Amino acid sequence: MDITFARQVLAAQPFSELLGARLVSLGDDRAVLEIPVDDRLRQQYGLVHGGVLAYLADNSLTYAAALGLGPNVLTSGLTIDYVSGARDGSILRSTAELVHSSRRKAATRCLIEIVDDAGGAKLCAVAQGTTLATSAAD
Amino acid sequence: MDITFARQVLAAQPFSELLGARLVSLGDDRAVLEIPVDDRLRQQYGLVHGGVLAYLADNSLTYAAALGLGPNVLTSGLTIDYVSGARDGSILRSTAELVHSSRRKAATRCLIEIVDDAGGAKLCAVAQGTTLATSAAD
Amino acid sequence: MDITFARQVLAAQPFSELLGARLVSLGDDRAVLEIPVDDRLRQQYGLVHGGVLAYLADNSLTYAAALGLGPNVLTSGLTIDYVSGARDGSILRSTAELVHSSRRKAATRCLIEIVDDAGGAKLCAVAQGTTLATSAAD
Amino acid sequence: MDITFARQVLAAQPFSELLGARLVSLGDDRAVLEIPVDDRLRQQYGLVHGGVLAYLADNSLTYAAALGLGPNVLTSGLTIDYVSGARDGSILRSTAELVHSSRRKAATRCLIEIVDDAGGAKLCAVAQGTTLATSAAD
Secondary structure: OOHHHHHHHHHOOHHHHHHOOEEEEEOOOEEEEEEEOOHHHEOOOOOEOHHHHHHHHHHHHHHHHHHHHOOOEEEEEEEEEEOOOOOOOOEEEEEEEEEEEOOOEEEEEEEEEEEOOOOOEEEEEEEEEEEEEHHHHO | OOHHHHHHHHHOOHHHHHHOOEEEEEOOOEEEEEEEOOHHHEOOOOOEOHHHHHHHHHHHHHHHHHHHHOOOEEEEEEEEEEOOOOOOOOEEEEEEEEEEEOOOEEEEEEEEEEEOOOOOEEEEEEEEEEEEEHHHHO | OOHHHHHHHHHOOHHHHHHOOEEEEEOOOEEEEEEEOOHHHEOOOOOEOHHHHHHHHHHHHHHHHHHHHOOOEEEEEEEEEEOOOOOOOOEEEEEEEEEEEOOOEEEEEEEEEEEOOOOOEEEEEEEEEEEEEHHHHO | OOHHHHHHHHHOOHHHHHHOOEEEEEOOOEEEEEEEOOHHHEOOOOOEOHHHHHHHHHHHHHHHHHHHHOOOEEEEEEEEEEOOOOOOOOEEEEEEEEEEEOOOEEEEEEEEEEEOOOOOEEEEEEEEEEEEEHHHHO
16 A cells, blocks of 8 residues: 555544544555644543544554555444553654555554654553455455 | 433543433443544445444443443453444444343444434444443453 | 244354253244253362353353344354353353344343342343354355 | 573463473563464364464563563453464464553564474464563552
8 A cells, every 4th residue: 555545544534633643654564654743633631532532543454454454444343442641742753563464454563652842652552453355344 | 221321431431422422212221332433433445333333232232231240241252243344324323232131241243333313223234242330350 | 033943053162061051942033942950060168260251142142142133143242241150050141132123233231140040140242143044254 | 581480380280281382582571472273273274263362462571571671460351363364384473572561561563373393373362461560560
């Protein structure tokens, strides 16, 4: 999948636009998706809301799956484990990898970090997903 | 946990405000959280973005866990399986239940439906979560 | 799916025979699978090993999925959350339900309990799974 | 954690003995656990039963977590995605890594392969887990 096309898909997602998501890179088996940290994204303790991390997992895992399955995919499900609060930093970054893909199904996983202006990164969440080629997704 | 207090927590979450989430009911072991469907929440095929469903799972599971653990909790992780696209309807509703709670940990699960104006509901996603009392959450 | 056929499938699984699994009931959307508790199944603290509970989740979720998809299925993945140790009791029982099924994919979940001779049951684990019709499973 | 001690723990688990599990290596953030493939472990299609892979995930993820948390741990939950059937080969191998650990909680993940006598390995499953230090596990 071409990054120009992949960015058009992202731009066609109103929810991704609402969150300010950007596709930073797309390799053979790796996709990096970022969101600028913003006070609209926080919960009551000042941390970035878990739902934002879950969005980032969902979308980055789907991109990683498309590297194996092609662009017509639907993510079937994902698991996210939160490992530390995302508070200080300017960017949330998910680095997603394609772990396995067959004709119809891909397994993916990602690490989500919060990155500060000095480039320091702290791991916030780990996720794993399964995506189906649309023809198999019902 | 009192629903008035629980709604204050929700109102103190900027991300929940951004999505328009509202806590509809809170029982002994059940929490119902809703989001009005809105074009800002969709992806490129016109479906509500999976990340929105994941947000709803995360937040409703956390409320259900607080019914067992009290208000000081952090959700440790969740699994969401998407079962059908959420397109037509005016409300996304998660009905979350407390399945088990010990002193420090709660297990929860939810069903997420899209509801139309006639009250018809279609199941969109199923999720399961684990939440820790804050003292145990690190 | 007919329970006689379903029991033949179970009897054709050497690993299920090794663990002594038996299919207790099969309804329209519910399957109950049991294992007699046995010292071979324990870990170093005397609890039934988590892997035994995971086996029971896997197999009972697959039966519940077959109630929607028919007998040719492969479970794609599952999540299990352990909620309390399984130590005292004579039977491990998983009650699995079909939550949703489409032509190609089913979502299921189960509760796993340890049951004592007086019929008392204690919840040990909660699981959720996704199963694909074999034609879609690759 | 010392591999000699870790192997004593494994030897003290009757269920691990029943399956023939052996701890092959234990590094700073990595544990490798193997089971010899054996006809007792199969399901009705001749594949190794998913429950065996789930056992291997559970136990190897727990070892990886102990590398961060110390020996007193209980695995809280795990997600396993099956990616291809495990049929031909003599060894099932899980390579588990510690992804993050805090004082009370560790996040781990593993890849499970079937390995043939020529050393060829095929990925069968991917898993992710959360483990709590016993004092936090309830």
